[in-house]
Amino acid sequence: MTAPVVEVTNLRKTYGPKVAVDDVSFAVAPGEIFGILGPNGAGKTTAVETLAGLRAADGGTVRVLGVDTQRDPAAVRDLLGVQLQEATLHDRITVSEALHLFAGFYRDPADPAELLALLDLTEHAHKQFARLSGGQKQRLSIALALVGNPRVAILDELTTGLDPQARRATWDLVERVRDRGVTILLVTHFMDEAERLCDRLVVIDAGRVVASGTPQGLIDDLDDDRTVVVRFPAADADRARGVLTALAATHPDVDRVEPGQGGEVAVTGSPRVLFAVVPALAEADLVPDDVRTVTRSLEDVFLAVTGRTYATQDVEPATEGGRP
Numbered sequence: 001m002t003a004p005v006v007e008v009t010n011l012r013k014t015y016g017p018k019v020a021v022d023d024v025s026f027a028v029a030p031g032e033i034f035g036i037l038g039p040n041g042a043g044k045t046t047a048v049e050t051l052a053g054l055r056a057a058d059g060g061t062v063r064v065l066g067v068d069t070q071r072d073p074a075a076v077r078d079l080l081g082v083q084l085q086e087a088t089l090h091d092r093i094t095v096s097e098a099l100h101l102f103a104g105f106y107r108d109p110a111d112p113a114e115l116l117a118l119l120d121l122t123e124h125a126h127k128q129f130a131r132l133s134g135g136q137k138q139r140l141s142i143a144l145a146l147v148g149n150p151r152v153a154i155l156d157e158l159t160t161g162l163d164p165q166a167r168r169a170t171w172d173l174v175e176r177v178r179d180r181g182v183t184i185l186l187v188t189h190f191m192d193e194a195e196r197l198c199d200r201l202v203v204i205d206a207g208r209v210v211a212s213g214t215p216q217g218l219i220d221d222l223d224d225d226r227t228v229v230v231r232f233p234a235a236d237a238d239r240a241r242g243v244l245t246a247l248a249a250t251h252p253d254v255d256r257v258e259p260g261q262g263g264e265v266a267v268t269g270s271p272r273v274l275f276a277v278v279p280a281l282a283e284a285d286l287v288p289d290d291v292r293t294v295t296r297s298l299e300d301v302f303l304a305v306t307g308r309t310y311a312t313q314d315v316e317p318a319t320e321g322g323r324p
């Protein structure tokens with residue numbers, strides 16, 4: 001890899017007895033959208049706030065474009081744009097006023113008008129903060145993170161609370177920002193967001209990196225199990241389940257059969273499981289209403305590395321002297 005833009009080595013951060021970031025290392029290449037993915041409470045925000053020099057680390061090192069952010073946080077101010085969760089501004093400040101105000105903090109700020117256009121905010125330039133929609137507030141917070149013309153931008157949970165259309169629009173925008181040469185560190189607890197946007201990512205759980213790579217690479221590294229879900233008319237569902245359960249007992253490519261909702265049966269086995277299921281159904285003259293193969297995702301990666309299904313509920317991090 002060319003010289004990393006961000007290099008985090010054995011980062012650790014505690015809050016009293018609570019270990020929020022236990023041991024996190026990763027390196028981000030120029031021009032990447034690099035993801036920090038993990039459930040709520042995994043330590044993502046603490047990691048990026050420490051990385052940005054906004055919090056003092058208890059251990060490890062962070063370099064952003066060669067600058068040690070712990071030793072010299074002021075030096076990274078112009079290199080790093082930070083959009084943190086739930087940024088709030090005064091209710092009556094307008095979009096344009098906020099951008100001009102923040103531009104004044106930097107030596108070589110971006111042109112506010114250009115940023116407004118980039119973030120589809122031109123027509124809302126004179127709207128007050130309190131009157132902006134959730135999506136518009138998020139776009140403004142990204143604009144404020146970019147107003148210093150940073151080489152690296154940290155975007156933290158930028159689509160939380162947005163409707164699906166606003167989320168997709170925000171994703172497009174993140175790509176537009178990257179295309180302008182800004183390296184992006186994207187903090188998210190949304191698997192689909194990470195899968196869609198990130199070139200590479202680390203998965204963090206309880207303050208530790210539990211997986212890292214490209215989204216597709218992580219998925220491809222999973223074991224070879226495949227699942228086929230077949231849905232039958234209600235009248236055939238019981239007989240179909242019986243036929244498929246018998247198949248699991250005898251066929252080497254079929255491992256297990258699980259009933260689902262509304263006449264669905266999930267059949268899991270080797271990559272050739274479909275070749276076993278279809279002839280068995282044909283033989284029994286069971287015509288399904290629907291057949292689909294289950295696409296594997298980062299959720300399966302999380303399950304494989306942690307043994308838990310991915311839920312966005314809080315995960316208790318380790319405490320000093322022992323892991324929970």
Ligand SMILES: Nc1ncnc2c1ncn2[C@@H]1O[C@H](COP(=O)(O)OP(=O)(O)OP(=O)(O)O)[C@@H](O)[C@H]1O
Nearest residue numbers: 015018020038039040041042043044045046047317
């Ligand atoms: N200022 C603080 N003082 C004490 N504990 C904290 C503080 N900030 C965060 N924590 C705790 O540290 C752990 C990691 O929190 P952090 O916010 O970094 O996680 P996260 O992965 O970003 O989750 P979320 O997306 O919910 O913010 C959590 O258990 C949290 O309760």
